[in-house]
Amino acid sequence: MNFIPRIPIGEWAESGIDWLTDNVAGLFDVISAIFNFLVGNLTYGLTALEPLVMIVILALIAWVVRSWQLAIGTAITFLIVLSMEQWVHMMETMALVLVATVVAVVIAVPVGILAASNRAVSSVVRPIMDFMQTMPAFVYLIPAVTFFSIGVVPGMVATIIFALPPGVRMTELGIRQVDGETVEAGEAFGASSWQILRGIQLPLAVPTIMAGVNQVIMLALSMGVIAGMIGAPGLGKEVVAAISSLDLALGVEAGLGVVILAVYLDRITAALGDSATYTKSALALVQKARARRATGAL
Amino acid sequence: MPPVISAEGLYKVFGRRPARGVEALRRGSTRDDLREDGLTAAVIDASFSVDPGEMFVVMGLSGSGKSTLIRMVNGLLPATAGTLDIGGQNLFSMSPAKVREVRRKRISMVFQHFALLPHRTVGENAAYGLEISGLNRSDREQKASTALEMVGLKGWEGYKPSALSGGMQQRVGLARALAAGTDILLMDEAFSALDPLIRRDMQDQLIELQQRLEKTILFITHDLNEAMRIGDRIAMMRDGRIVQIGTSEEILNEPANDYVAKFIQDVDRSRVLTASAIMEQPPEVLGSGQGPRTAHKLLRETQNSWLVVLHRDHTPAGMLLEDDVAEAVQAGRSDLPWSPPHEMHVVRHDTPIADLFAPSAQHRNPLVVVDDDGKFLGVVPRVTLLTAAGVAHEGSPSSPSSPGAPGDTVSATGSSTVTIDQEGSEAR
Numbered sequence: 112m113n114f115i116p117r118i119p120i121g122e123w124a125e126s127g128i129d130w131l132t133d134n135v136a137g138l139f140d141v142i143s144a145i146f147n148f149l150v151g152n153l154t155y156g157l158t159a160l161e162p163l164v165m166i167v168i169l170a171l172i173a174w175v176v177r178s179w180q181l182a183i184g185t186a187i188t189f190l191i192v193l194s195m196e197q198w199v200h201m202m203e204t205m206a207l208v209l210v211a212t213v214v215a216v217v218i219a220v221p222v223g224i225l226a227a228s229n230r231a232v233s234s235v236v237r238p239i240m241d242f243m244q245t246m247p248a249f250v251y252l253i254p255a256v257t258f259f260s261i262g263v264v265p266g267m268v269a270t271i272i273f274a275l276p277p278g279v280r281m282t283e284l285g286i287r288q289v290d291g292e293t294v295e296a297g298e299a300f301g302a303s304s305w306q307i308l309r310g311i312q313l314p315l316a317v318p319t320i321m322a323g324v325n326q327v328i329m330l331a332l333s334m335g336v337i338a339g340m341i342g343a344p345g346l347g348k349e350v351v352a353a354i355s356s357l358d359l360a361l362g363v364e365a366g367l368g369v370v371i372l373a374v375y376l377d378r379i380t381a382a383l384g385d386s387a388t389y390t391k392s393a394l395a396l397v398q399k400a401r402a403r404r405a406t407g408a409l
Numbered sequence: 410m411p412p413v414i415s416a417e418g419l420y421k422v423f424g425r426r427p428a429r430g431v432e433a434l435r436r437g438s439t440r441d442d443l444r445e446d447g448l449t450a451a452v453i454d455a456s457f458s459v460d461p462g463e464m465f466v467v468m469g470l471s472g473s474g475k476s477t478l479i480r481m482v483n484g485l486l487p488a489t490a491g492t493l494d495i496g497g498q499n500l501f502s503m504s505p506a507k508v509r510e511v512r513r514k515r516i517s518m519v520f521q522h523f524a525l526l527p528h529r530t531v532g533e534n535a536a537y538g539l540e541i542s543g544l545n546r547s548d549r550e551q552k553a554s555t556a557l558e559m560v561g562l563k564g565w566e567g568y569k570p571s572a573l574s575g576g577m578q579q580r581v582g583l584a585r586a587l588a589a590g591t592d593i594l595l596m597d598e599a600f601s602a603l604d605p606l607i608r609r610d611m612q613d614q615l616i617e618l619q620q621r622l623e624k625t626i627l628f629i630t631h632d633l634n635e636a637m638r639i640g641d642r643i644a645m646m647r648d649g650r651i652v653q654i655g656t657s658e659e660i661l662n663e664p665a666n667d668y669v670a671k672f673i674q675d676v677d678r679s680r681v682l683t684a685s686a687i688m689e690q691p692p693e694v695l696g697s698g699q700g701p702r703t704a705h706k707l708l709r710e711t712q713n714s715w716l717v718v719l720h721r722d723h724t725p726a727g728m729l730l731e732d733d734v735a736e737a738v739q740a741g742r743s744d745l746p747w748s749p750p751h752e753m754h755v756v757r758h759d760t761p762i763a764d765l766f767a768p769s770a771q772h773r774n775p776l777v778v779v780d781d782d783g784k785f786l787g788v789v790p791r792v793t794l795l796t797a798a799g800v801a802h803e804g805s806p807s808s809p810s811s812p813g814a815p816g817d818t819v820s821a822t823g824s825s826t827v828t829i830d831q832e833g834s835e836a837r
Binding site for chain 2: 290292293295296297298299300301302303306310311314315402
């Protein structure tokens with residue numbers, strides 16, 4: 112096998128990363144400061160209130176967007192987390208996941224829109240997304256640590272990269288799926304591309320985009336736990352601690368916290384994307400009452 | 410008046426480097442030749458013009474290129490070759506911004522599957538075109554409400570389209586086009602997705618709206634009966650080419666080729682042909698100032714058993730019968746021996762012949778056909794009607810054996826050069 116030369120791809124990547132560390136350090140510092148600021152403040156906000164008050168608020172959110180059943184389930188399961196003394200860790204993880212999701216969506220949606228409207232962009236973006244999604248998640252942790260040292264920021268960055276692809280894919284899919292005749296109607300009435308995007312394509316793609324956001328959150332949550340290995344605070348750190356000390360009790364409790372948080376975030380975002388299905392949500396009830404008043408007034 | 414839409418030699422070829430397809434077609438290649446080359450010729454050398462206030466129907470089966478054609482008229486698809494003028498301005502040489510302006514101000518469109526925006530209410534959908542034009546909210550809501558009222562959807566503004574039936578949704582689509590206030594309406598198979606009863610309703614409503622609003626309408630359909638029912642003129646399309654343009658009667662009576670002839674076999678001709686198409690000129694008419702002797706002379710000369718009498722303004726005055734006239738002459742009377750008033754049945758020129766049978770059966774005499782102003786045009790003897798019906802029943806495309814070119818305007822007086830045909834003598 113000597114005739115195949117050894118191609119040092121790994122070394123090239125390493126020297127590339129080294130070059131970045133040496134030359135773009137300023138940018139990394141800025142990113143670091145911003146993420147620290149966002150996650151720090153959100154964590155502070157989530158933990159500043161008395162946990163019981165916070166549970167009531169989160170349960171109310173569940174009722175507003177989905178149903179009173181979810182609200183009750185939320186209250187019960189979050190009380191369990193509180194009694195397991197994992198509440199603060201769960202809020203830390205939640206802050207990490209939420210910030211990572213927001214950043215990922217802010218990047219993913221415009222990229223998805225571009226990919227949907229331009230075939231060339233789409234064919235470039237697709238393999239990059241494949242790469243980002245299939246590369247083992249742990250690998251991202253290494254450059255993240257070189258760039259940002261340990262803590263919440265490298266965890267965030269690795270989480271964003273890992274969670275980004277479904278957001279891009281589903282946005283592209285959602286916009287491409289919009290009925291061609293509807294877009295044509297916009298053109299036929301003289302709408303500009305921007306008016307068609309804002310008034311027709313995006314609103315009609317919302318359910319698909321929200322399904323993508325839901326995926327982003329789920330991936331961010333799983334990655335957020337892995338990020339515990341490089342010192343990101345939260346349930347992940349507890350899980351890593353449990354592994355290193357073979358503490359089954361702690362592992363189960365931290366793991367349960369992850370499950371409960373995952374279910375909550377999943378149900379909420381699923382309902383946001385498909386509000387028509389949840390006719391018993393407080394939001395739907397309010398809208399129905401308003402519509403009735405509007406037609407009654409005519 | 411100059412035409413609102415005029416198309417000259419339009420081509421649309423899909424595929425790589427479509428211009429070479431146009432060249433090949435002009436040299437005489439067929440559609441199939443192009444297909445082997447990987448090109449699809451959707452529209453080939455289409456020329457037509459639509460006059461202001463006209464309902465112009467493009468009729469063809471799926472794949473005939475009619476949907477492509479309508480999309481070239483508002484520039485949704487750019488033509489590969491040819492010119493298209495909207496109100497005298499060439500659409501294809503305009504900047505994209507100018508084309509959008511034309512779409513906002515002059516052309517609106519109704520779609521086969523309605524193409525309503527499901528996330529907006531009916532009122533917001535109807536106001537869509539105005540919103541795009543940048544009209545303020547209260548004005549556009551008011552105009553949308555007016556348009557919705559016109560199509561019979563008053564009070565539905567607050568509902569989502571999904572709450573409406575198919576027919577109602579298409580009314581919203583129509584209201585959206587009307588609210589935009591454009592003078593041209595493109596309708597792409599607008600009623601094809603509706604069930605037959607509702608389709609008929611919508612056709613009636615469209616005809617009524619067009620008469621009231623004087624819109625210029627380009628209507629696409631694959632349903633020949635629909636085309637015949639609503640179209641002022643019809644363009645028949647086949648395999649990308651327009652094979653014939655004409656009124657429904659012209660197409661029925663003089664199909665341009667076998668394809669059109671085959672197509673119109675199934676049409677219920679008695680619903681499409683009107684009294685003016687089958688009526689004939691009586692050999693002679695009598696002025697109402699004349700006496701019975703003149704009448705007697707005319708009847709003898711023409712060997713007819715009846716005689717139409719006209720006022721000075723060409724409105725029919727009455728009908729004289731041979732026996733009555735002979736009696737009056739013998740009795741030496743000087744006034745005309747009118748047959749009872751109910752013996753003269755007057756029909757308008759645009760009455761479908763299906764509606765002529767009942768009156769014809771009740772009257773011995775021919776039906777009298779008048780124009781919109783009540784002036785005399787001609788007569789329909791019973792035999793002529795039955796002959797036309799026989800042809801209609803057989804569905805043969807050959808023209809019914811009525812004399813004179815159908816649809817020609819017939820002057821009431823001064824035509825003494827009429828041969829006495831068989832129907833005339835049989836009608837005794």
